[in-house]
Amino acid sequence: MKEKNTNPYNLKLLDEKPSGYLNDEEFHNFLEKNGVPIKREKKKENKNDNLPRFAHFNKIHMYKIVRDGSFGSVPTVYKKPSMSQISKMQESMKNNNNSILGRKILKDKKGKILEIFDKAEDRVETRTSIAEKVSISLGVNCNRKLVRSVLNAKRFSSLKKLKKIS
Numbered sequence: 001m002k003e004k005n006t007n008p009y010n011l012k013l014l015d016e017k018p019s020g021y022l023n024d025e026e027f028h029n030f031l032e033k034n035g036v037p038i039k040r041e042k043k044k045e046n047k048n049d050n051l052p053r054f055a056h057f058n059k060i061h062m063y064k065i066v067r068d069g070s071f072g073s074v075p076t077v078y079k080k081p082s083m084s085q086i087s088k089m090q091e092s093m094k095n096n097n098n099s100i101l102g103r104k105i106l107k108d109k110k111g112k113i114l115e116i117f118d119k120a121e122d123r124v125e126t127r128t129s130i131a132e133k134v135s136i137s138l139g140v141n142c143n144r145k146l147v148r149s150v151l152n153a154k155r156f157s158s159l160k161k162l163k164k165i166s
Helices: 024-033 053-055 085-093 100-119 127-138 145-152 156-161
Strands: 064-065 078-079
Touching: 024 053, 024 078, 053 064, 053 078, 078 100, 085 100, 100 127, 100 145, 145 156
Parallel strands: none
Antiparallel strands: 064 078
């Protein structure tokens, strides 16, 4: 039987929670309140939580705390991130379609692409110009490949409206 590593980030074990540190629920609520939504994944089989992985990836300092009793896992506490760290997290999540924030922004991008295409006059817009307008209006990356896939899926019959069709 393979032994599971209960401390994969080699965290220091402390007797009590230091000031300025948050437990897992407080940390999750703090991030949600500050616009960094995270889906916590606790699976019944192995009870893994992705908060420590998220904190490690975003260079947030963590400690393990001695637990009360002999049941359950050793609790982890997280240093409260600064507002500059939070803005960096938001920026990296905006352009990642696997994050909750990234998926919401992707949905907004698709809506904006269709909106710009529908308002455009015949033979004025290209896929690149639509992508640039979406990038400017939403403040996130957008490229012509996304524009092409959205228009092919939703407006295939009216693609002749574009300036350049390939």
